Amino acid sequence: MSLTAFSHGPSGVAVEPAAQKKSRMVWFLLLPGLVYLGLFFITPLISLVITAFKEAPPGAFIGEYVNAFRWENYTEVLSLYGEHSVRSFLYAGAATLIALAIGYPLAYFIGVRLRPYPLWQSLALVLVIAPFFISFLLRTVAWKQLLADEGFIVGTMKAWSILPPDAHITGTSISVIFGLAYNFIPFMTLPLYSSIERLDLRLLEAGKDLYAGPVTSFRKITVPLTMPGIISGTLLTFIPAAGDYVNASANFLGSTSTTMIGNVIEANFLVLQNYPHAASMSLILMSAILILVSAYVFKSGTDDLL
Amino acid sequence: MSESVSGFAQGGADLELVGVSKQFPGFTAVDNVSFTVPAGSFFALLGPSGCGKTTTLRLISGLEEPTSGQILVGGKDVSSTKAHQRPINTVFQSYALFPHMTVLENVAFGLKQRGVKDATQLAHEALLLVELDHLADRKPTQLSGGQQQRVALARAVVNRPALLLLDEPLGALDLKLRRQMQIELKSIQSEVGLTFLHVTHDQEEAMTMADTVAVMNKGKIEQMGPPAELYELPATRFVATFLGQSNLFDGVVSGTSGKNVKVTVGKLTLEVPASRTKVTSGEITVGVRPEKIQISRKEPTASATRSVIGPGTVIDTSFTGVSTQYVVDVPGLNKLTVFEQNDGDIVAAGSKVWLSWATEFSFGIPFDTEEFVESDTTTRSLAVAKR
Numbered sequence: 001m002s003l004t005a006f007s008h009g010p011s012g013v014a015v016e017p018a019a020q021k022k023s024r025m026v027w028f029l030l031l032p033g034l035v036y037l038g039l040f041f042i043t044p045l046i047s048l049v050i051t052a053f054k055e056a057p058p059g060a061f062i063g064e065y066v067n068a069f070r071w072e073n074y075t076e077v078l079s080l081y082g083e084h085s086v087r088s089f090l091y092a093g094a095a096t097l098i099a100l101a102i103g104y105p106l107a108y109f110i111g112v113r114l115r116p117y118p119l120w121q122s123l124a125l126v127l128v129i130a131p132f133f134i135s136f137l138l139r140t141v142a143w144k145q146l147l148a149d150e151g152f153i154v155g156t157m158k159a160w161s162i163l164p165p166d167a168h169i170t171g172t173s174i175s176v177i178f179g180l181a182y183n184f185i186p187f188m189t190l191p192l193y194s195s196i197e198r199l200d201l202r203l204l205e206a207g208k209d210l211y212a213g214p215v216t217s218f219r220k221i222t223v224p225l226t227m228p229g230i231i232s233g234t235l236l237t238f239i240p241a242a243g244d245y246v247n248a249s250a251n252f253l254g255s256t257s258t259t260m261i262g263n264v265i266e267a268n269f270l271v272l273q274n275y276p277h278a279a280s281m282s283l284i285l286m287s288a289i290l291i292l293v294s295a296y297v298f299k300s301g302t303d304d305l306l
Numbered sequence: 307m308s309e310s311v312s313g314f315a316q317g318g319a320d321l322e323l324v325g326v327s328k329q330f331p332g333f334t335a336v337d338n339v340s341f342t343v344p345a346g347s348f349f350a351l352l353g354p355s356g357c358g359k360t361t362t363l364r365l366i367s368g369l370e371e372p373t374s375g376q377i378l379v380g381g382k383d384v385s386s387t388k389a390h391q392r393p394i395n396t397v398f399q400s401y402a403l404f405p406h407m408t409v410l411e412n413v414a415f416g417l418k419q420r421g422v423k424d425a426t427q428l429a430h431e432a433l434l435l436v437e438l439d440h441l442a443d444r445k446p447t448q449l450s451g452g453q454q455q456r457v458a459l460a461r462a463v464v465n466r467p468a469l470l471l472l473d474e475p476l477g478a479l480d481l482k483l484r485r486q487m488q489i490e491l492k493s494i495q496s497e498v499g500l501t502f503l504h505v506t507h508d509q510e511e512a513m514t515m516a517d518t519v520a521v522m523n524k525g526k527i528e529q530m531g532p533p534a535e536l537y538e539l540p541a542t543r544f545v546a547t548f549l550g551q552s553n554l555f556d557g558v559v560s561g562t563s564g565k566n567v568k569v570t571v572g573k574l575t576l577e578v579p580a581s582r583t584k585v586t587s588g589e590i591t592v593g594v595r596p597e598k599i600q601i602s603r604k605e606p607t608a609s610a611t612r613s614v615i616g617p618g619t620v621i622d623t624s625f626t627g628v629s630t631q632y633v634v635d636v637p638g639l640n641k642l643t644v645f646e647q648n649d650g651d652i653v654a655a656g657s658k659v660w661l662s663w664a665t666e667f668s669f670g671i672p673f674d675t676e677e678f679v680e681s682d683t684t685t686r687s688l689a690v691a692k693r
Binding site for chain 1: 367368369388389390391394395396398400402403404405406415416419420461462465
């Protein structure tokens with residue numbers, strides 16, 4: 001191979017035009033995607049940044065803002081909504097861990113145990129995606145009904161003294177985290193599955209042969225080899241969960257004491273019409289997630305996995 | 307076990323299989339197999355694809371559980387223990403190197419699991435043994451097939467297992483590299499003094515490397531013994547055709563003459579030394595190896611010590627350098643294969659010839675239709691099909 005590569009040296013010049021043509025073709029094919037990104041991502045992002053610096057002129061109506069360079073928007077939202085930000089990340093983190101704890105065994109079962117039975121494997125995957133056939137708003141409202149104080153679950157738990165008589169689940173952190181985890185489990189399970197499905201079981205046999213018990217095999221072989229799935233699964237769960245405003249909303253599983261950043265942004269945009277605050281909060285959420293995610297990906301040492 | 311892995315002077319242990327069977331739904335992969343591998347010896351399990359040899363290996367390593375029977379290592383019954391608890395290591399056909407670890411981490415893995423001190427140091431020593439220490443920091447995917455094979459060997463040998471299992475580890479290598487690895491493997495085995503159990507479908511590999519060869523067919527061991535013994539005196543038609551080539555004549559025992567058993571084959575009478583046949587009456591198959599036969603243009607004189615058949619016609623000659631292979635058609639018999647050493651005198655195709663051999667080279671085996679037929683299916687594709 002290397003010898004033939006060298007022998008082509010002199011003719012390398014003749015190859016160049018073809019390479020140029022090829023790279024032009026690449027740009028041509030990329031064009032629709034780039035235009036789309038420019039129109040629907042870069043432009044709104046710039047508009048968002050501009051909005052985040054706007055200020056209300058003296059005597060303005062509600063929702064009337066002019067261009068300015070008002071840094072205070074950021075400090076104001078941070079002091080006003082710092083607690084909500086921390087809560088968002090805690091909720092999203094807890095929901096991600098729960099989704100991982102449920103999604104990993106599920107993906108392992110489908111990807112490894114069902115491997116000899118392709119039909120069952122496909123069926124199980126369809127079942128994982130099946131909830132998507134119903135709007136997640138409906139499903140979340142359904143959970144609100146199920147977990148309601150008058151509902152069967154809470155009633156039974158109270159009857160068995162698992163819950164004190166005055167307790168309730170809806171409107172608490174628990175129900176919000178539960179809702180987030182529930183809604184994002186498919187996003188966790190699918191990338192995990194695609195990773196676990198490719199796991200070479202002969203390596204696990206080699207581990208057994210080399211004196212590794214089941215726990216060690218899992219920790220030292222299975223987990224490192226399925227790390228790409230774990231990382232994309234947790235990212236696909238954590239990022240949207242941190243910005244979610246449905247589960248935590250008082251209309252669904254939350255209450256005023258469970259407000260997350262998403263709810264804050266929603267309220268500022270739609271109710272308070274404080275656009276600069278909403279925009280700066282959005283940008284803070286975006287950068288915080290970006291920093292967290294980069295740190296996580298970097299820490300997992302996945303440069304050769306991703 | 308962990309105290310016994312401290313030095314490089316540890317020897318292997320006996321392996322004993324007692325009536326081991328393994329049934330999978332629909333077929334019996336291993337059927338009542340018993341054998342003993344003495345400590346420090348090189349034992350080869352030889353057989354065609356799908357004969358159950360790999361399953362036998364997996365039973366010994368603990369990756370499969372036997373349906374019945376006992377497996378003893380160093381006199382201790384390990385049948386009920388799990389794979390990771392057995393003092394046995396395997397060099398896998400696929401090598402199964404951990405892709406996320408460096409070569410050194412791969413080799414040190416087993417030692418670290420057992421909490422051996424100086425795991426890294428011992429791993430380096432094992433890599434020196436296979437001459438790959440300079441690649442210790444590479445990932446397995448950056449190595450060539452032959453190098454990966456040696457890493458897999460180092461990863462197993464470093465643990466000083468009582469028993470080392472080799473599952474066709476040379477199967478994926480090209481012929482030249484395979485010959486080289488065979489020599490290296492054999493020298494490593496005598497250097498470290500471990501008990502080796504080698505599974506292969508390559509009869510040449512088994513014969514050149516092993517002290518004892520067991521020929522396996524359809525889940526059963528057909529014959530077991532030193533390679534030369536198996537070759538010179540095969541006990542079944544399968545062994546006679548799988549291990550090298552044989553010219554076989556089906557006939558009926560018609561009496562005895564002196565120390566020989568007389569066999570009627572068609573119109574012909576052949577003799578077999580009574581000591582070289584277990585069958586002394588009824589249907590019998592007489593065999594002789596192709597290189598034992600002498601080809602001559604004039605009819606040699608038959609005697610009690612020399613069997614002669616002919617005349618026949620040479621229908622094909624192929625020159626292989628060291629020897630010439632002839633296919634000779636003798637009326638009333640099968641086509642015979644003859645290997646003649648290359649002495650410069652090549653008999654042309656179409657010539658009329660007589661074939662003769664020293665009667666002491668004849669062997670008698672039970673009449674059987676079971677003959678080894680070379681097939682294209684590899685062990686792996688067959689194994690996949692059975693899962």
